[in-house]
Amino acid sequence: MTSDxxxxxxxxxxxxxxxxxxxxxxxxxxxxxxxxxxxxLRQYWTDLGARYFSPVSAKWRAGGxxxxxxxxxxxFAAEPGAEVEVQESADxxxxxxxxxxxxxxxxxxxxxxxxxFCQHCYFINEAIAAPAGFTARVTGGNGSCRQTxxxxxxxxxxxxxxxxxxxxxx
Amino acid sequence: xxxxxxxxxxxxxxxxxxxxKGGHDLVREYWDExxxxxxxxxxxxxxxxxxxxGMKKYWSHTLDHEAAGFAITxxxxxxxxxxxxxxxxxxxxRNGLAQYPDYCDHCMGWIGPLMKEAGFVIDHEHNHRxxxxxxxxxxxxxAPASALGELAGANDVRLRDDxxxxxxxxxxxxxxxxxxxxxxxxxxxxxxxxQADSPP
Numbered sequence: 070m071t072s073d074x075x076x077x078x079x080x081x082x083x084x085x086x087x088x089x090x091x092x093x094x095x096x097x098x099x100x101x102x103x104x105x106x107x108x109x110l111r112q113y114w115t116d117l118g119a120r121y122f123s124p125v126s127a128k129w130r131a132g133g134x135x136x137x138x139x140x141x142x143x144x145f146a147a148e149p150g151a152e153v154e155v156q157e158s159a160d161x162x163x164x165x166x167x168x169x170x171x172x173x174x175x176x177x178x179x180x181x182x183x184x185x186f187c188q189h190c191y192f193i194n195e196a197i198a199a200p201a202g203f204t205a206r207v208t209g210g211n212g213s214c215r216q217t218x219x220x221x222x223x224x225x226x227x228x229x230x231x232x233x234x235x236x237x238x239x
Numbered sequence: 240x241x242x243x244x245x246x247x248x249x250x251x252x253x254x255x256x257x258x259x260k261g262g263h264d265l266v267r268e269y270w271d272e273x274x275x276x277x278x279x280x281x282x283x284x285x286x287x288x289x290x291x292x293g294m295k296k297y298w299s300h301t302l303d304h305e306a307a308g309f310a311i312t313x314x315x316x317x318x319x320x321x322x323x324x325x326x327x328x329x330x331x332x333r334n335g336l337a338q339y340p341d342y343c344d345h346c347m348g349w350i351g352p353l354m355k356e357a358g359f360v361i362d363h364e365h366n367h368r369x370x371x372x373x374x375x376x377x378x379x380x381x382a383p384a385s386a387l388g389e390l391a392g393a394n395d396v397r398l399r400d401d402x403x404x405x406x407x408x409x410x411x412x413x414x415x416x417x418x419x420x421x422x423x424x425x426x427x428x429x430x431x432x433x434q435a436d437s438p439p
Contacts, residue, residue, distance in 0.1 A: 077244075077245075078245075079245045079248050079330070079334040079336070080333070080334065081244060081245070081326075081330055081333075082326075082329075082333075083326070085244065086242060086243030086244035086245070086246060087243055087246070087301075088243055089243075089281075089301065090243035090246035090250075091243055092277075092278040092279075093246065093250065093273070093274060093278040093279075094241050094243070094246070095277075095278070096273040096274065096277035096278035097250075097253060097269075097273055097278075099273065099277060100268075100269055100272055100273035100277070101257075104261070104265070105260070113253075113256060116256060117241070117249060117252065117253075117256075120252070121248065121249050121252040144240070144242060144244070147242065147244035148240075148242050148243060148244060149243070166240075169240075170243075171240070171241075171243075178281075189240070189241055190240050193240070193241060
């Protein structure tokens, strides 16, 4: 299989994104949580994963684990301040987020982070992964975490949201 | 993870999601409450505290940060921004993303309420193709928008050959995203939901 020259679904002219946009992402979560509650916020994340990110699902479905690993390598290379290792094995893809660029930037700028911030990674990842025949799990959070992607038929425990830490501002 | 590299894509998608859940009023509330009063508090602090000087500092920093093609000029009681290559709208056009009828409305959606509180009004036009201009003046200053090239010289985006390549939305001494008038009928208000942009 030849590697995808551009694993990301959307491209930009600048090599990394503008980190101040993390403030808008955090503010968007807070707004939706205030208006629609936790279930509404989770629905937003699921819809975002299933619809906006549907081109990602298509790439993962076509390219399997290699496409998942390539996606996250390219993704975090475009996120300013990210420190991440991506490992691909026969069983799964593991994304070790040593420094979450969003949490770091929000803290550096003294922003109040919505406590459920880190849950978005699970709900969006799962909504992208499921149509591609994979399932996602997240443990940790609040600045560093471990995200795994298993084949959909793998016998892995269901996601326990208690394994995702609440985000704090310091 | 939701990233900042494609922020403009999921930001624009979110307008459509909110519009579907709560209609146009919810989208307006989002721009004011989440963007103006939460995300952009750094802009708010600068502009509420320092007026035009704060605007110069904020937009010089943020447009440079976003790698925009832009020019900022100012005169007595006026600051003008010519957006020659909007990185945000440009990203959407290049990637064929258009879920919400007029993405460009979001700027007036959060900047308008901020200017209103700070005591300024806005003259503004956008052409839906990544080009726009803004002039902010004190609300007591009833001067019209500058003539072509008067403030920005050769950087005046209206002098570009492709300025009229898209339908132009027009605002005069406004602070409200819904005050727009269309180029085709400048004396008539536009619909809140004009036809969605189609990528070239």
